[in-house]
Amino acid sequence: MDNEGPSRTALTTAYARAYHQIADRPLILTDPIAARLLGVTADELSEWAEPTDDRRGVEVGDRARRLFFAARARFAEDRVAAAVAAGVGQLVVLGAGLDTFAYRNPHPELRVFEVDHPATQAWKRQRLVAADIDRPDTLTFVPVDFETQVLATELESAGFIRSEPAVFVWLGVVFYLTSGAAQSTLEYIAGQAEPVEVIFDYLQPAGTDEDRAHLKARADRLAAVGEPLFSYFTPDDIAAQLHALGFTDVEDHPATDLIDSYLDGYAQFGGEPVRVLRASRILRAMKRS
Numbered sequence: 001m002d003n004e005g006p007s008r009t010a011l012t013t014a015y016a017r018a019y020h021q022i023a024d025r026p027l028i029l030t031d032p033i034a035a036r037l038l039g040v041t042a043d044e045l046s047e048w049a050e051p052t053d054d055r056r057g058v059e060v061g062d063r064a065r066r067l068f069f070a071a072r073a074r075f076a077e078d079r080v081a082a083a084v085a086a087g088v089g090q091l092v093v094l095g096a097g098l099d100t101f102a103y104r105n106p107h108p109e110l111r112v113f114e115v116d117h118p119a120t121q122a123w124k125r126q127r128l129v130a131a132d133i134d135r136p137d138t139l140t141f142v143p144v145d146f147e148t149q150v151l152a153t154e155l156e157s158a159g160f161i162r163s164e165p166a167v168f169v170w171l172g173v174v175f176y177l178t179s180g181a182a183q184s185t186l187e188y189i190a191g192q193a194e195p196v197e198v199i200f201d202y203l204q205p206a207g208t209d210e211d212r213a214h215l216k217a218r219a220d221r222l223a224a225v226g227e228p229l230f231s232y233f234t235p236d237d238i239a240a241q242l243h244a245l246g247f248t249d250v251e252d253h254p255a256t257d258l259i260d261s262y263l264d265g266y267a268q269f270g271g272e273p274v275r276v277l278r279a280s281r282i283l284r285a286m287k288r289s
Contacts, residue, residue, distance in 0.1 A: 005123040008225050010097035013172055014038055016066040017073065017100075019045045024063070028262045029070040029077075033100040036131045037124070064274045068255045071262055072282050075253075076169045076199045077101060079284055083167045083197055084110050090166035092155065094185070095173035098124060102139040111138050113160055115151065118143035146181075152188060163193045170200035171282075179231045183241065190245040194289040198247075201255075201282040205232045214275050235281065247285040255280035 006014075018034035021027065022042050035045065080091055084107045093099055096114035105112060114121070121143045128135060142158045144151055156162065168189050174182050189198050206212040219229045233241075239250050253261075255277040 006098060006120045007227060009172060009176075009222075009227055010120060011038075013069050014098035015040075015045065016069045020066055020070045022046070024067065024070070026263065027070075028067060028259070029074045031073075031100055031104065033103050033133060034098075036133060037098055037100060037127050039127065039131060062276060064259075065276050067259045067263075068277055068280060071255070071258045072171055072201050073099070073101070074262060075258060075282060075284075076171060079197065079199050080110070080167050080169065081107070083165075083195075086195070088165045088167055088195070088197075090160065090164060092160065092166055092168045094168060094170040096121075097172065098127075099171075101169075102136060103128075103133055105136060105138060108138065111140065111159075112136075113140050113142050113155060113158060115142045115144050115155070118145055151185070162191075165195050166192050166197075168192075168196070168198040168200075170198060172201065174200050175203045175229050175231055176227060177230055179233075182231055186241065186245055190247065190287060192287075194287050197284060197286040199282070199284045201280060202238060203229065203232050203279045204234055204281055206279060211275065211278055215279055218276075232279075238283070242285045246287050248288065249286040250283060251285075252281060252283040255282065258282055 014034055015038065017029065017031055018038055018040065020029065021031060021034065022045060035042070080101075083091075089109055090111050090113070092113045092115060093101065094115050096102075096116045097120060099114070102112040102114060116124075121141050125135075125141070140158050140160075142154050142160075144154045152162075160166075170185070177185075186198070189196060203215075206215045222229055235252050239252065242250050256274055259277075
C-alpha cells in the first residue's frame with residue numbers, strides 16, 4: 001500500500017460504493033456519505049466509470065464487481081444489526097479503509113473500532129474534516145502497522161474489551177494476506193468472549209483453465225500496483241479451519257448468490273458476464289456460548 005494514503009483497492013471500493021448510489025436501482029446499500037468522503041460529484045463519478053486504462057475506473061464501471069462491493073457491505077451491516085439486537089456491543093472493522101458504516105451507525109449502543117494502517121487512517125481523517133463529516137462518539141480509530149505492531153495490543157489500548165462479545169468485519173483483506181497471517185487473525189477472533197462472529201470475503205481457486213487465466217490476469221494487475229494476492233481457499237478448507245477454531249455456525253455464499261439475494265433475481269444483470277465474480281465468496285461464522 002501507499003504509505004502516503006489509502007491503497008488503490010481501498011479507493012476502488014469507495015468509488016464503486018459511491019457510484020452505486022447513482023448508477024444502480026434498486027440500491028443494495030444506501031450510503032449517502034461515500035461520495036462526500038471522497039470529495040467527488042455525481043458527474044465526476046460518472047467519468048470514473050468510463051472505460052480507461054486506469055484499473056480503478058474500470059472497476060467502478062464494472063457493474064458486477066460494483067454490486068458485489070455493495071452486497072458484501074450490506075451483508076455485513078445486516079449481520080451487525082442482528083448481533084446488536086442480540087446484545088452485542090462491540091464491532092471491530094479490520095482493514096476499514098474508507099468504509100462509512102461508523103458514520104451511518106444506527107445503533108447508539110454499538111462501539112465501533114476501525115482498524116487500519118496509520119497512513120490510510122490519517123488520510124481518511126483529513127477527508128472527514130474536509131467533508132464536514134462528524135466523528136461519532138461511538139467510533140474509535142485504531143491505527144495498526146502490522147509489520148511493527150500487534151493487533152491485540154493496539155485494540156486493548158484503544159479500549160476494546162476482550163472479555164465481552166464482539167463482531168469482526170473483515171472485507172477486502174484476506175486475499176492480500178498469507179494463509180498463515182489470515183489464520184493468526186482468525187485465532188485471535190476465536191479467542192474473543194462468546195458469542196463472537198466474523199464476516200469476511202475470500203477468493204477460491206479457479207476451477208477451469210479460462211478462470212485460472214482470468215484470475216492470474218487480475219493477480220498480475222494487482223501485483224503491478226504493489227498489492228499482490230497471496231491466499232486462496234476452497235469453501236471446504238476454510239470451513240474446516242473455522243470449525244477447528246470452535247466456530248460452529250458457518251454460512252458461506254458465492255458472490256453471485258449474495259447479489260441475487262438482494263436484487264431478487266440475478267437476471268437483472270441482463271446476461272452480463274460475471275467471470276469477475278466466480279472466485280469471490282463471503283461468509284459469516286459464529287462461536288456461541
